[in-house]
Amino acid sequence: MTAWIRRHPLVAFLSLAYLGSWIGWSPWWLSASGLAALPYQLPLPAIAAINQLGLFAGPFAAALLVTHLTAGPAGRRALLRRLVHWRAHPGWYALALLAIPVATALGYLLTTPTAPTAAAALLPITYATYLIGGPIQEEPGWRGVALPHLQRRLHPLPAALLLGVVHCFWHAPLFLIREWDTARSDPGQLLAYLVLTVSLSVVLSWLTNGSGGSLLLAILGHNSVNWALFAVATLTGHPVATTWPAALGLTLLAVVAARFLPGTASATSTDSRSETKQA
Numbered sequence: 001m002t003a004w005i006r007r008h009p010l011v012a013f014l015s016l017a018y019l020g021s022w023i024g025w026s027p028w029w030l031s032a033s034g035l036a037a038l039p040y041q042l043p044l045p046a047i048a049a050i051n052q053l054g055l056f057a058g059p060f061a062a063a064l065l066v067t068h069l070t071a072g073p074a075g076r077r078a079l080l081r082r083l084v085h086w087r088a089h090p091g092w093y094a095l096a097l098l099a100i101p102v103a104t105a106l107g108y109l110l111t112t113p114t115a116p117t118a119a120a121a122l123l124p125i126t127y128a129t130y131l132i133g134g135p136i137q138e139e140p141g142w143r144g145v146a147l148p149h150l151q152r153r154l155h156p157l158p159a160a161l162l163l164g165v166v167h168c169f170w171h172a173p174l175f176l177i178r179e180w181d182t183a184r185s186d187p188g189q190l191l192a193y194l195v196l197t198v199s200l201s202v203v204l205s206w207l208t209n210g211s212g213g214s215l216l217l218a219i220l221g222h223n224s225v226n227w228a229l230f231a232v233a234t235l236t237g238h239p240v241a242t243t244w245p246a247a248l249g250l251t252l253l254a255v256v257a258a259r260f261l262p263g264t265a266s267a268t269s270t271d272s273r274s275e276t277k278q279a
Contacts, residue, residue, distance in 0.1 A: 005069050010149040013066045014166060017141055021058025022173050025050060029173040047179055055134055058170070059141025066145060079144050083136075083219070088211035095207055096221040100200075103253040104228035107245025108236065115237040123234060127227045135222040142167055142201075143208045143218040156205055156261040164201030168194045183243045192243035199250035200225055206257035225250070 005012040028050045030037040042050070068076045142163060150159035174180040175190070183189045204221050211217045229240050240246075 002069055005066060009066050009070045010146065013062050013141065013145050013149070016062035016065065017059040018170055019058075020061055021054040021170060024054035024057040025173050028054075028179075029176045033178040034173075034176045044179075052132075052137075055137035058137075060137040063141040063145045079140060079215075082144060082213055082215040083140065084216060085212065085214040086216055088214055088217060092207055092211040092214070092217050093220075095203075096217050096224060099253060100203060100221050100224040100250075101228035101231070103249040104225050104246045105232050105249075107249050108232040108240070111245070112232075112236045112238070114235045116235050117237065119234050123227075123231050126230060127223065130227045130230065131219065131223050133223075133226060135219040135226070139215050139218045139222055143204055144215050147205060147208060148213075156209065157202070157258050160202045160205035160261070161198055163205070164198030165194070167201060168197035171197075181239070183241055185241065189243055192247045196225075196243055196247040196250055199247065199254035202254035202261075203250065203257045206261050209261065 027038070028034060028042060028047060032039065032041045063079065064076055067079045071078070146163055146166070147159065150163055153159070154162070171193075174182070175184060182193060200222070204218050207221050208214065208218045225246070229246060233239050
């Protein structure tokens, strides 16, 4: 098994990420609020714990295991150091903390009247709490392991597009669960979510490559999408009923990102190539 993982690290990572999360989440998606294959309803504390189990048992554990087996303890430590790699041009922080949430939220805020409540004052704090909802556990796998392996085989743009599709369908069991706070009112919302995750993948690939491989910035960018949707619900006073405004906003940002991914004509003619080489 170890030899097979060393020969096929990307396939091994993706298989383990899917398997670990889907099994870890299984008490939830098999429960009465999912497929109803098991006759119980989970309380919210149990749901939170099972969600974390699926996140850590999936892309996070898969990233550490595959990296350890293919690059040894030094490679595993290097992967973890990228989680605190903060030295990057301020422009990458602006992308992660400003451009991504604005692209995600602007369509809603332009079309829906806002009705801010006292909860709006807590939005800066909720940004920090949303970090543990997925980005910290996911990005060591998606941008830390899968993206570099894909980019060894493909141009960065198709690598990012493919990773976005993989990331989208990794969420499949969650679409069965009532408590998962993603719009699913009609089949078109599934397409919207696919567009969102693929577009986000292009943007995060640009962000990760441009910041010298920083997983910290990938985590912040990923978190900005989740938090922006929460902020929309808080500012409008209504749950987000459709993913399309966020998907289209991120698509526009992804079009910009695609022009500057390393290896494109635009990237090689600007200073972004030198930013990519930063340690």
